[in-house]
Amino acid sequence: MKSTVEKLSPTRAKVTISVAPEELKPSITHAYGHIAEDINIPGFRKGKVPPAIIDQRVGKSAVLEHAVNESLDGFYRAAVTEHKLRPLGRPEADIVAWPSDKDFSGDLELAIEVDVRPEIDLPVYSGLKLTVDAVEVSDDEVTEELDNLRSRFGTLVTVDRPATKGDFVQIDLIAAISGVEVDNATGISYELGSGDLIDGIDEALDSLSAGETTTFNSNLMGGDHEGETAEITVTVGAVKERELPTADDDFAQIASEFDTIAELTESLKGQVERSKVFGQGTQARELLVEQLLTSVEVPIPAAIIEDEVRRHLEGENRLEDAEHRTEVTESSEKTFRQQILLDTIAEAEKVQVSQDELTQYLIQGAAQYGMDPSEFVQALSGNGQIPSMVAEVARNKALAIALGKAEVVDSNGNAVDLSEFVATADEASDEDVNGDESEEDATDADADVEAAEAKAAKAKAAKAAKAKAAAAKKKADAAKE
DSSP: OEEEEEEEETTEEEEEEEEOHHHHHHHHHHHHHHHHHHOOOTTSOTTOOOHHHHHHHTOHHHHHHHHHHHHHHHHHHHHHHHTTOOBOSOOEEEEEEOOOTTTOOSOEEEEEEEEBOOOOOOOOOTTOEEEEOOOOOOHHHHHHHHHHHHHHTOEEEEOSSOOOTTOEEEEEEEEEETTEEEEEEEEEEEETTOOOSOTTHHHHHTTOOTTOEEEEEEEOOSSTTTTOEEEEEEEEEEEEEEEOOOOSHHHHHHHSSOSSHHHHHHHHHHHHHHHHHHHHHHHHHHHHHHHHHHTSOOOOOHHHHHHHHHHHHHHHTOTTOHHHHHHHHHHHHHHHHHHHHHHHHHHHTTOOOOHHHHHHHHHHHHHHTTOOHHHHHHHHHHTTOHHHHHHHHHHHHHHHHHHHTSEEEETTSOBOOOTTTOOOHHHHOSSOOOSSOOHHHHHHHHHHHHHHHHHHHHHHHHHHHHHHHHHHHHHHHHHHO
16 A cells, blocks of 8 residues: 655645555455345355355445445555544545456555644743732631631521522422413522522512512523523512521531631631632643743644534534634634644653543543543543543643743742642653553543542541541530530
């Protein structure tokens, strides 16, 4: 097989392949075997029909077409490997010349066009200076954290007054379209102002007292009439406010492992500070990518982006929304440029992905989608998406390495310790997972996920038992007093 590559653009290549008769011969033989299995000829067992009889009944042209169709992908992949191409989309193949359908002589000539990953110059990231926001924790932020903790231990108390934001109301709902009831719900407990029930409910409930009723119009969020506008009748059964426990030493002992409210407050301050340090890491990563992208030109494959945009808009049923199409297109192009940038850095730093790293990433992904990790892995494996997950882990590691080589300071000019967010080239060269994930690899990842789940469940059970024992001891001590 002979092949050549012509670069049509930075993101498009044309592969020309010439296959000699002797190279196509195994595919011809295979085609005869397949056709023999599919046809019934009196006097011959299934699969044992001689080629000469197949030529008479089916024709050599059909055999040739069968052979070419089944072998085309193999010839294409061999050419891609030979020329080290990195295809991004589906190839478009054209058969320029067929072998003779009389004796299969003559070369098979193929012309295949495909979008390919563009080659970019590696930007300089070593020594790059990044400035992030300084970490400053205010008393109000600590108080807010303490109030959030107190609210988790609060109790709901019925009050005789109009409902306001933050109150919990017990409500009954009736939805009607053109005067006909289409849905209803009773005894719903809803936090006023949370905005997680139905559009317009917060405005309708504001200032209502127990026993009062009002109506408003809103689009239904589900059911047979999803998306239709209905008149919603809401009746308030009760108004309750959250009564928070006093922030004292007793509360600290109930809500935490600390004995005093001062210790608990100091711990909450540390949590806020750690959260802001994490925010510094996120900000530094975003700044790094933005600066690197401004220093390098990443060609965009229009067809790939258009396909991605169409899939996105079809999923949202917004194909005709021109404004949203523009937003999605810009976002898709930015994502593509970032992926190419990080792929290039990953290759330069020889980044590899370990099985443990892949497993942890899959567990996090499952949690993000609210799925069981094992089911999440099987779904990805079934759709052939495990390799893309491996690539995403590699990109994250590449970004961590690049960040580790940058200089990060805060807005006050102080050096920022981002050791939890960076990696070294040595750390990136762990045991690797092949990007072309096999079924066996996916099964291994699934097993690792289950093991991690079991470990987490065991730790959670131990922690719960410890907390239960501590509570029992405290109750016993109080009884003695």
